[in-house]
Amino acid sequence: MADWRRHRILMVSDFFYPNFGGVESHIYYLSQCLLELGHKVVVMTHAYANRSGVRYMTGGLKVYYIPWKPFLMQNTLPTFYGTLPIIRNILIREKISLVHGHQAFSTLCHEALMHARTMGYKVVFTDHSLYGFADIGSIHMNKVLQFTLADVSQAICVSHTSKENTVLRSSLPPAKVFVIPNAVDTAMFTPAPERLKSDEIVIVVISRLVYRKGADLLVEVIPEVCRLFPQVRFIVGGDGPKRVRLEEMREKHSLQDRVEMLGAVPHARVRSVLISGHIFLNSSLTEAFCIAILEAASCGLLTVSTRVGGVPEVLPDDMVVLAEPDPVDMVRAIKKAIALLPRIDPQEMHARMKKLYDWRDVARRTEIVYDRALKCSNQNLLDRLSRYLSCGSWAGKLFCLVMIIDFLFWCLLKLLQPAADIEEVPDMVQFHHQDEEILMDDSQHQSSR
Structure with a gap:
């Protein structure tokens, strides 16, 4: 029976639905496309x-929620070899040809890629974050x-x-x-059909309230912006350990009527929060890309963001105002954004985002990477060990072991449980017939062709 599928991919990460975030969204939308x-x-x-x-x-889309519980920041406890039996079982059961791991911080990703290479599978890794070198x-x-x-x-x-x-x-190797x-x-993420006429300007923040996302910057920026611009109001969505500092700032400066704290915002409600604002504020101290900026721009909001990581690559210059991660420069950027607001057309911005960013285009480009990965030559264990040995004088020997x-x-x-x-x-193949979705297995699909 001929295999009608070009690639058979296993996506692996500790970060997936029901959690929502950049990595989770990336895996879901890429898989669907x-x-x-x-x-x-x-x-x-x-x-x-x-x-x-x-x-x-x-x-x-089939998802294996394996019986491993997270122990720290949604990551599973490293086991090195504990996941090998179940990963081997899934790879054989699903006739996988390629394993795609996501996020450097995911324990499950690292273990899956290690086991997959041991079994001779081609592997692809996607990094979603930036890390330092000193701490x-x-x-x-x-x-x-x-x-x-x-x-x-x-x-x-x-x-x-x-x-x-x-x-x-x-x-x-960069190649x-x-x-x-x-x-x-x-x-x-579509703009509101028509923005209500009002003299009020609403600045929206939706982020995890942690140090890395610049929550401490917000504590200094928000009071100063409120002092300079009486018509500005803030909506802050998100939760985290730094939420207490924002609450204290609101009490200290008596900004209860101008700073609305929403707490954690479910992904289904993100659009409704975004379209209630005019400016989206991102205060991250490190960011590889930032999908939140894309979502805000797609909803027609002008973005003010810190100039960190890959953020300057995300949007055209007329859609974003960049600032150094410094309170004074961020206030300057917000002032500039307020002056630019009359020129912003949310519908036109949304139309441009549809042309700039499309998950189907991401999937097609990822296909090319898969094609290249499958063309890589297979190597025996001794050849592969030489690569690990080059990782350091002591680390290389440990990796080889x-x-x-x-x-x-x-x-x-393989001896205890042959393949x-x-x-x-x-x-399972999904077809659409009139208003009904039909699922049939591959053997039925082949006989029906």
Whole structure:
């Protein structure tokens, strides 16, 4: 029976639905568009609360919520070899040809890519974040990334700044790294049909209220903007440890009627919050790309953002006002944005975003990376160990030991449970017939053609 699918992809990350964020959105929308292009896509992530086992999402997207619980910032506890049996089972059951891991901070991603290479699968990695080089956490993470990417087939970054950062951190050859930006679902993020006439200017902030997202900057910027512009009001959506500081700032300056704190905003409500404003404020101290800026621009908001990471690459100059991550410069940028507001046409901005960013274009460009990854030559264990050995005088030897044990464990699993004993699941194909969605397995699809 001929295989009508071009690629059979396993997406792996600790970050996926029901969580919502940049990585989660990227995996979901990319998977949906790859399904539309005729590829098979399966997602693997850890269990969330009572969400465990196999689930199906829109478009027939199959998700394995494996029974591993997160222990820190939605990450699973590193096990090195504990995930090998279940990952091997999924790869064989779903007849996967390529494994695509997301996010350098994801434990599950690193382990899946390690096991996949041991089993001879081609692997692709997408980095969504920027990391430093000096603090203890960054040094540790960079060494882990160097280990994972030592034997990766191809890598993807979401901005040119992110590519430079990843290449420096992992010592990966630049020719192996592709830049494919994020996108936005412009059908979901549309401007209000007509903005209410008012002298009031609303500045919207939707972000995790943590240090990395510049919450401390907001504490200094908001009172000064409110003092300079009596017609300005703020809406702050998001939650986190820095929310207390914002609440204290609001009390100290008596801004209860001008700073509205919404708390955590469900993804389904983000558009309704955005279209109530005129300016979107992003105060991040580090950012590889920032999908939130795309969502705001798609809703017709003028953006004011810190000039960090890949942010300057995201929008054309007439859609964004950039500032240094400094309270004085951010107030200056907001003043400039207020002066530019009369020239902003939300509908025209939305139309431009539809042309600039499209998840289908992201999927087509990712296809090219998959094609290149599958053309990479297969290497035996000794050849692969030489790559790990080059990762450092002591780290290289440690990495080699980890991979040798992983290889021996895989050989043991093949003896205890041969691949022939693992049942392959039929592929579910989704068709639309009039107003009904029809799911049939691949054998039915072949016989119906």
